Amino acid sequence: MKVKISDIAKAADISTASVSRVLNHQGGYSQATAERITKIADEMGYFKNRSASDLASRSNNTIGIIYTDFETNFNDLIIRNTMLEAKQHHLDVILMIAQQNDPAGLTKIIRDMIERRVFALQFISTHPSPQMIEMLNRANVFPQVIGDATNHTVSSVSSDDYEIGYQATSYLINHGHQRIGFVSPSVTRDYVTRLRFSGYQRALDDHHLHFKADWLVEENYSYQAGLKAANHYQQTDIDAVIGVSDEVSWGLLNGFYDAGCKVPDQVALISVDGTQLCEQTRPQLSSVTQDFASMGKTAVRQLIDNRATPHQVTTLTVPFKIDARQTT
Amino acid sequence: MKVKISDIAKAADISTASVSRVLNHQGGYSQATAERITKIADEMGYFKNRSASDLASRSNNTIGIIYTDFETNFNDLIIRNTMLEAKQHHLDVILMIAQQNDPAGLTKIIRDMIERRVFALQFISTHPSPQMIEMLNRANVFPQVIGDATNHTVSSVSSDDYEIGYQATSYLINHGHQRIGFVSPSVTRDYVTRLRFSGYQRALDDHHLHFKADWLVEENYSYQAGLKAANHYQQTDIDAVIGVSDEVSWGLLNGFYDAGCKVPDQVALISVDGTQLCEQTRPQLSSVTQDFASMGKTAVRQLIDNRATPHQVTTLTVPFKIDARQTT
DNA sequence: GTGAAAGCGCTAACAT
């Protein structure tokens, strides 16, 4: 039913080997036959069977991307740039989405990727547990985490999160703020947050400011978290806040608005991520802006470089900047 | 190097056939061997080679999803629900992203999907051109468009876009508005827009309102489009606007805000889509709310039902509702 | 309940 290489071979009265050669642009045939074969293949509506091809050639030039439908909104940015870079290097990409907080589901997806024999696996706004890493190692596929560092032994490309915390805080302090809130996931459980919070604390220390417990709101990266935190801050004497994602900061902004608290006059607000969203709020959110585009591209190059030296753990860091807009 | 079924067979001193059977839960073996095989496979770190498996079984239970990184933000919603439903039916899903306005790229991706022998292909916020449809037909894969109807001969599941236009407009009229703007992509080139605009015109007619050319702004579905349109409307006597996506409406909202024009006091605003975004603006956007979750699920069921009767073109419609929030 | 063997559609030596 489906036309295969042997059908073309028959129709062209030539061997399957030759057909394969021209269809894959491998050279070693005359211009004439090349054209003839191509034409016939076209007419017959031939489509390579990837399974057969991959199997026979033991090849493997597709990279897998796993991401979660997270509260954050920078996935697209990373994915798009990853794909762009992949295209440059003639790699195929397949995506799969994992649900949040569903280890079993994630495991299944990783399994699926392994079975499809991707040569590398990128994780965006999620990361594999130690067991999953173990599984990937056994399967000999190279995992890499983007934009979400872990203390696990996986390669990663991300921003310097400690420095993000430090810079954001310093920025606020240098603009005259003294009582600085921090809204984030759990400082103890979330690794990225731990780093950022360390930077935050260090900046406070360096400026002889004394941290107070009610400055910290531990929730997650969501808009809701921001809303809730803004509410909480009504009972405090905070004069500035760091929201650890654009969504959180948006929530903060609206929360303050709803409470009749003026931003930036009564509270300054700085976001972390710096996606488009920041320019779409009123007032526009100042932010620590991560370079997600660069992360995506760097990650792919990294994958390619390390193809030879499998499972060497590398940690790459991409520069960020601070964009002052209207909330500071 | 990579452990294969024959390795397990050897280790268990049994035939590859039996190994295959237990690994695929096909029955026809004793409980004892099942456990033994499973254990050994586990210990040896076996992962099925999908290429080989698919090839041998000529099977095919993965569905492909193609979407664009569009200005709209409902992709996630559809995708998530598509995957949920797919999981229920034990189907695998692979995603790929197409760039906007890149037919060559789309074609390549479709090709890729065909080569991977997906049994069906869903398009989200993009759709195949007639040539692409032709290609898909030849390849015998069933295409389906979600949330973006076309006049092409493809199956689709979407809202009743004419009715969306009609209802949105009527709603505004019933609330006392008479001069109603409409911000959308090209009314002539974008099929969905054509339908909605027809509904809009009809509602106007039905209420004996006379359409004026400067009520219509033809751009696209983006935030920027809304911003621009808001600007344009400063020169008009509009008293309400329909933004044809949440992004557009958000742009309108901010554009009016920037111009010092009060929403909803001076202009009312109703959005189309009704994603979370609507509750995250201030004021919150009233909207015609599409049921994207249902679309995703319906689509998958449709795909499964039609697996037997390939390439029968079906057009499914999913109910929408109107959510009055703060901009009307 | 289990095994032998013939492919699935393609690629990659190795010949010619």
Place this chain on the structure above:
DNA sequence: ATGTTAGCGCTTTCAC
């Protein structure tokens, strides 16, 4: 420049 052939790793009759 082209053909022959032996697999790639798995599934699936068909025997037993």
